[in-house]
Amino acid sequence: MDYMKSPHEPIHRQLLPWFDQHGRHDLPWQQDKSPYPVWVSEIMLQQTQVNTVIPYYERFMRAFPTIQDLASASIDEVLHLWTGLGYYARARNLHKAAQLIDTQFQGAFPNTLDELQTLPGIGRSTAAAILSICHQQPTAILDGNVKRVLARYHAIERWTGEAEVQKELWQLAEYHTPKQRAGDYTQAIMDLGATICRRSKPSCLLCPLEEKCLASAKGITHRLPLSKPKKAIPLKQVTLSLICNTNKEVLLHKRPPSGIWGGLWSLPEKTAIHSASIMLPEQPDTTLPSFTHTFSHFRLEITPEVYHVNNSLLEANRSVMEGCDLLWYNVDTPKQALGLAAPIKKLLHQFAQRNEP
Ligand code: SF4
Structure with a gap:
């Protein structure tokens, strides 16, 4: 090149x-x-x-x-x-x-x-x-920082994720x-x-490399490094159950170790509820407004459905629930330190505030 x-x-x-x-x-x-x-x-x-x-x-x-x-x-x-x-x-x-x-x-x-x-x-x-x-x-x-500096310093007008460009960048980094x-x-x-x-807005005038920087000489700094050619990010949808008992606890489910929020605690999806043989009413008490969380490869539209249940319904399932990585969690006074998915943590706090007397 x-x-x-x-x-x-x-x-x-x-x-x-x-x-x-x-x-x-x-x-x-x-x-x-x-x-x-x-x-x-x-x-x-x-x-x-x-x-x-x-x-x-x-x-x-x-x-x-x-x-x-x-x-x-x-x-x-x-x-x-x-x-x-x-x-x-x-x-x-x-x-x-x-x-x-x-x-x-x-x-x-x-x-x-x-x-x-x-x-x-x-x-x-x-x-x-x-x-x-x-x-x-x-x-x-x-x-990422080094790729940007080298792509600009050498005015590399190609996407830095391309295999050939990566190889050249490693050679330059070593050099x-x-x-x-x-x-x-x-x-x-x-x-x-x-x-x-x-x-954005690099401070070229303060840069010790400015004198020999090719992007600066060509006036193309703002364009480099080139972004990845765009693909539309798909939108996925999920319904999560926000199940509260009469002790004001919420039922959480531990996500499988891989996949989104791997190993973190979240609200259960319908499949987790079915595997624990929990029978919920057919209709939720309320459906909260949907919101979107963006991951690197897709956006996820989350719709929380709220169920208020009486304790005896779920106590009968306690042993099954434990085997299914489910637990009751008190949002105001959590007894255990859990890794919670960030949007779920936010949702639980908003929900707890709504339900304050
Ligand atoms: S002169 Fe500007 S574009 Fe070039 S390396 Fe320095 S800050 Fe980056």
Whole structure:
């Protein structure tokens, strides 16, 4: 490709002095550059901005200060601390990987690209970030921020998700990564992408790469990186049952481990109610207004149907219910820490407020 032939010198020469002066050095996960905190932060920062991550990271590290604490926690405790951060597969993978490190690596964090990539949720870029930040290994990263910086700097006018473009971007990422100060370079390019070469309105005048940036020279910065060619996102619909007993508790159902809201607690669908042999009245007492939640590949229209039931109807089914991952939950005074799907948590709070005396 043409941009590979353009006469660029490695960008670390401009980037490292800029980082020393303007980079972020005080983030909570920069205080202890050992693999566990760096790994947790890297996973939380995927698809999520620094300011959103900070309180989640601090709570998580207070609850699980070591890999062993995380490995021995229950998945419900982990998901509870992740509630609201989204992309819950990240939390499930973090938990699974901690258990694997504990059992297969005798509790010691792996320190090679190949070994790290055998762990769930750790891809090539995350593995490289951990190795460069914690061990100064000159391993190149290519997360969303880095793709954007490189696509603009080299004026790559193709969608960065294409296999051929990905390959070229990895080559460029490797070319620009220095042998010395690899950890600082990793943080520098992530910082540049997050604070200067932002998705919208990049601050090119403050950018240390501006002089040689091809997108800036061609005046096409605002168009790059090119978005994925659009496909319409399908709309799916689901009816959820909001079943309340006379103790003002709501019946929750634990979702299967994979699929949407995997392992989180939600309101039951009709199928979960049938498998627990719960007989509900044919018509709900009320139907609440539908609302839409957007996932990465589809939108889900949720219609909650409210049933008020008397306790004896469901007490008879208690043992079946427990086998079906159902439990009663008091929204005002929850007795257990559960990972709740974020829109369901919001709905339950709104519902509890509506029903306050
Ligand atoms: S000059 Fe502008 S577009 Fe180019 S790398 Fe810097 S901020 Fe990004």
